[in-house]
Amino acid sequence: MPNSSGGPSKLHVPGAPGPAESRTLYVTQNGRTVARTVTVGPRAPDPGFFKRAIEQIKRYDGPITLGLSMSNAGKVGWMIRGAVLVNVGNPWLFSDRRDAWKEIHGHMKGNAWDIWYAYFDHISPNWKGRAVDTLQQYLRFKLIGMFDQLGNLSKEMSGTMQNQYNEVAQYDAAAVGLWTIEGPVFKALTKLAATPAGRIALMAQSTVFLTMSCTLLTQFYDVYRKFEGELNGLDLKFMDLKGAFYLSGDPARGPRDLHMDQRVTDSDYWSAVTKDNQ
Amino acid sequence: MYRVPDPASTEPTYRDSSASPSKNPSTGPSSSVLSPCPHTPACPTGPCLPASLRSSGSVAPPPRDGSPEPAPASAGKDGVEYATDKIITFTETMVTTAATVGQMAAVTPSFGGWNWLPGAGVPAIGAPFVSRFDALSDIWADCAGILREVLEKDRGKLVQVAVNYRTANEESKVAVDRVQL
Numbered sequence: 001m002p003n004s005s006g007g008p009s010k011l012h013v014p015g016a017p018g019p020a021e022s023r024t025l026y027v028t029q030n031g032r033t034v035a036r037t038v039t040v041g042p043r044a045p046d047p048g049f050f051k052r053a054i055e056q057i058k059r060y061d062g063p064i065t066l067g068l069s070m071s072n073a074g075k076v077g078w079m080i081r082g083a084v085l086v087n088v089g090n091p092w093l094f095s096d097r098r099d100a101w102k103e104i105h106g107h108m109k110g111n112a113w114d115i116w117y118a119y120f121d122h123i124s125p126n127w128k129g130r131a132v133d134t135l136q137q138y139l140r141f142k143l144i145g146m147f148d149q150l151g152n153l154s155k156e157m158s159g160t161m162q163n164q165y166n167e168v169a170q171y172d173a174a175a176v177g178l179w180t181i182e183g184p185v186f187k188a189l190t191k192l193a194a195t196p197a198g199r200i201a202l203m204a205q206s207t208v209f210l211t212m213s214c215t216l217l218t219q220f221y222d223v224y225r226k227f228e229g230e231l232n233g234l235d236l237k238f239m240d241l242k243g244a245f246y247l248s249g250d251p252a253r254g255p256r257d258l259h260m261d262q263r264v265t266d267s268d269y270w271s272a273v274t275k276d277n278q
Numbered sequence: 279m280y281r282v283p284d285p286a287s288t289e290p291t292y293r294d295s296s297a298s299p300s301k302n303p304s305t306g307p308s309s310s311v312l313s314p315c316p317h318t319p320a321c322p323t324g325p326c327l328p329a330s331l332r333s334s335g336s337v338a339p340p341p342r343d344g345s346p347e348p349a350p351a352s353a354g355k356d357g358v359e360y361a362t363d364k365i366i367t368f369t370e371t372m373v374t375t376a377a378t379v380g381q382m383a384a385v386t387p388s389f390g391g392w393n394w395l396p397g398a399g400v401p402a403i404g405a406p407f408v409s410r411f412d413a414l415s416d417i418w419a420d421c422a423g424i425l426r427e428v429l430e431k432d433r434g435k436l437v438q439v440a441v442n443y444r445t446a447n448e449e450s451k452v453a454v455d456r457v458q459l
Contacts, residue, residue, distance in 0.1 A: 090399030118371035274357025
């Protein structure tokens with residue numbers, strides 16, 4: 001045991017997120033009372049990346065739409081532009097969930113260790129008999145197993161959120177970059193559209209723009225097709241979770257009986273370690 | 279314990295016997311009445327109590343920081359009482375754990391309602407995926423709820439074990455006393 005003070009006085013969550021206020025967790029007072037509050041968060045607020053991206057796009061959107069309509073790209077151009085825009089996302093939505101899952105993961109792991117240490121600090125030195133063995137098995141195979149299942153899946157969710165965050169942020173950056181580059185070009189070309197050469201240049205430019213937009217979109221769709229696989233893996237892992245918690249893994253059939261064995265809850269099976277009988 | 283008769287007369291002998299001169303200022307003035315009691319629960323005034331009467335048998339252990347618990351507490355109590363108390367301590371951990379798990383179930387992250395609307399932050403193509411994530415979050419929260427319920431109920435059972443065991447122990451003691459009478 002790490003300390004003999006009769007309690008897991010300080011268990012640091014492995015992989016706990018960085019410092020933030022109101023995180024006075026895992027501090028138990030010596031022995032009896034456990035004084036702590038458990039909070040998830042507060043995490044960093046929305047840094048406004050999404051808002052700035054939208055503003056940036058809006059600033060350059062005028063010349064682009066004007067150029068597209070003048071170059072006869074018409075409906076198709078409009079649709080492609082719209083498709084690019086509705087896929088601009090807020091990466092913070094995902095990074096926030098990622099951090100929340102990460103904190104949850106830390107709490108689940110930390111609490112499993114709390115139980116485990118509490119057992120070895122308080123129960124196993126002072127008790128013997130069938131009940132204690134059964135209790136240990138119950139902790140090892142049932143209770144800690146439940147914590148593990150939940151903890152592992154929160155880790156998975158955190159990882160998936162990180163992937164989404166990454167892809168969404170990359171796509172945003174690409175879209176903003178495209179608009180920022182193309183905006184001034186279209187602005188210049190629309191001024192020349194009266195001349196035949198200018199008109200040809202504008203049409204060529206809008207073709208280039210639409211091709212790049214389509215590439216961007218296809219890449220993003222590919223990313224999500226990949227997520228389909230990731231989600232499939234998550235679904236399978238959640239079946240594990242359901243199997244552990246529900247009868248036949250079916251929530252409709254109700255939760256399993258995950259409680260302690262009769263032998264643990266009957267005091268006849270317990271025997272205290274005292275001076276007389278140790 | 280010994281009483282120091284007169285500070286004036288003893289001071290020279292202290293100087294001779296004490297290993298370090300720095301010890302003098304602390305022992306000298308305080309020992310004018312009685313040397314400080316070395317036991318942790320201070321003995322009542324006068325000479326110190328014999329070891330058997332002191333509530334904690336230890337002779338002034340060097341105060342180690344933050345770990346006073348196990349031995350002294352047990353010495354004062356009947357073994358069974360101490361052991362059943364330990365079950366209660368264990369169940370307290372289960373209580374806080376259950377509370378934590380319950381809170382995790384309550385704050386399980388999901389993309390509720392408005393986040394799916396186009397332009398609100400989730401990419402249009404991601405919207406169906408997001409709703410599937412939410413479905414998984416719901417399963418997670420439900421399972422965490424089950425775990426919390428298990429912890430709470432089993433904790434109650436363990437408390438009952440401690441109570442039953444202690445009651446049975448006391449009853450048997452009473453019975454033994456009757457027989458001996």
